[in-house]
Amino acid sequence: MITDARVLQPEFVPGDVKHRGAEVSHLSDTLRPITIGNRAETSFLYGPSGTGKTCIAQYTVEQLREQVVDIDSQYVNCWEDYTRFKTLYRILDSIGKTIDIHRQSTPRDELLERLREQVTSPYVVILDEVDQLEDPSLLYDLYRIRELTMILIANREEDVFGRLDERLNSRLSSCARIRFGQYEFSEIVTILEDRIQWGLRKDAITQAGIEQIADQAAGDARKAIGILRNAAKTAKYDGEDKITSTVITRAVPEAKSELQRKTVEKLTNHQQVLYEIIKEDDEIEPSVLYDRYCEQVADDKSKRMMRNYLSKLEHYNLIESEGKTKGRIYRLAAP
DNA sequence: GATCCACAGGAATCCTCGGGGT
DNA sequence: ACCCCGAGGATTCCTGTGGATC
Numbered sequence: 001m002i003t004d005a006r007v008l009q010p011e012f013v014p015g016d017v018k019h020r021g022a023e024v025s026h027l028s029d030t031l032r033p034i035t036i037g038n039r040a041e042t043s044f045l046y047g048p049s050g051t052g053k054t055c056i057a058q059y060t061v062e063q064l065r066e067q068v069v070d071i072d073s074q075y076v077n078c079w080e081d082y083t084r085f086k087t088l089y090r091i092l093d094s095i096g097k098t099i100d101i102h103r104q105s106t107p108r109d110e111l112l113e114r115l116r117e118q119v120t121s122p123y124v125v126i127l128d129e130v131d132q133l134e135d136p137s138l139l140y141d142l143y144r145i146r147e148l149t150m151i152l153i154a155n156r157e158e159d160v161f162g163r164l165d166e167r168l169n170s171r172l173s174s175c176a177r178i179r180f181g182q183y184e185f186s187e188i189v190t191i192l193e194d195r196i197q198w199g200l201r202k203d204a205i206t207q208a209g210i211e212q213i214a215d216q217a218a219g220d221a222r223k224a225i226g227i228l229r230n231a232a233k234t235a236k237y238d239g240e241d242k243i244t245s246t247v248i249t250r251a252v253p254e255a256k257s258e259l260q261r262k263t264v265e266k267l268t269n270h271q272q273v274l275y276e277i278i279k280e281d282d283e284i285e286p287s288v289l290y291d292r293y294c295e296q297v298a299d300d301k302s303k304r305m306m307r308n309y310l311s312k313l314e315h316y317n318l319i320e321s322e323g324k325t326k327g328r329i330y331r332l333a334a335p
Numbered sequence: 336g337a338t339c340c341a342c343a344g345g346a347a348t349c350c351t352c353g354g355g356g357t
Numbered sequence: 358a359c360c361c362c363g364a365g366g367a368t369t370c371c372t373g374t375g376g377a378t379c
Binding site for chain 1: 363364365366367368369370373374375376377
Binding site for chain 2: 285286287303304307308311323324325326327328
């Protein structure tokens with residue numbers, strides 16, 4: 001039933017994008033100076049998740065690469081590479097200038113130096129989830145590299161610009177801000193149809209099934225594709241040759257927990273223990289939580305460290321907390 | 336209302352790891 | 358072989374806050 005599993009993956013960038021013509025042309029207009037060898041103005045793409053920001057950024061840069069031969073680009077997810085060092089390392093990685101930097105003890109900002117030296121032709125850097133960057137001043141340093149063009153991506157404008165200092169704010173005030181709104185129901189339907197065309201056998205799903213998924217996705221294309229992927233997997237596992245309505249109904253919560261499971265797997269042992277303890281109870285207070293945590297691990301860390309772990313879990317939307325000081329409780333994040 | 340307590344989260348400091356320079 | 362350096366984790370110290378108790 002599945003003919004090409006790649007097109008159902010969340011990171012897949014289609015060769016042709018749907019419903020984002022205006023955004024694509026706005027972005028490629030902004031990037032146009034690159035085609036004549038100049039650096040382009042910074043672009044800022046923002047909007048809710050699953051509205052195509054990452055996809056459109058990668059797609060547009062890819063289009064550009066087809067027009068201009070001598071252009072490098074790199075995608076960085078600042079959620080994963082959130083420190084200054086990691087981000088710089090990732091950026092240098094794509095131009096293969098990190099071969100001899102395997103140590104952590106590279107003198108401070110040697111990476112930046114190297115980037116300055118090496119970037120001599122147009123270079124586009126996509127910084128996804130840029131609001132997660134620990135040290136926003138990195139943006140200023142990147143901005144000052146002549147040939148480097150930045151595409152910034154975040155959910156909300158204020159999460160990014162609220163944290164920048166004056167000088168960077170004023171320099172980025174002229175950047176191209178491109179807003180991404182939620183998809184319409186019918187748009188989600190055509191996006192799904194497109195993926196189905198490339199990834200599934202024609203008769204694998206009915207029109208009603210597609211609409212059922214689109215309805216559940218509520219304007220979020222990533223969610224829609226996640227449901228489709230899970231439904232297809234479930235159907236295949238059950239030996240069915242069609243994605244039925246029941247399968248879709250089952251796939252909806254599965255698609256949600258899939259994301260959560262992947263996040264949990266990325267946590268450290270200690271963080272996972274905390275997560276499991278919180279999972280057991282509806283609500284738990286910090287002191288009880290800490291006691292249980294100490295019981296369950298051999299090398300228990302300090303209370304302060306537990307708080308760091310907890311804020312990380314909260315940051316990942318795995319748990320939530322209520323109450324500011326005394327009487328605070330932790331619980332699993334609402335689904 | 337003064338005092339105590341539990342807690343959050345920032346800042347300074349310590350510790351460890353891995354690799355370079357000598 | 359030795360020391361040194363920087364990053365990042367962990368700990369210690371600290372300040373601020375709000376509920377509980379007298």
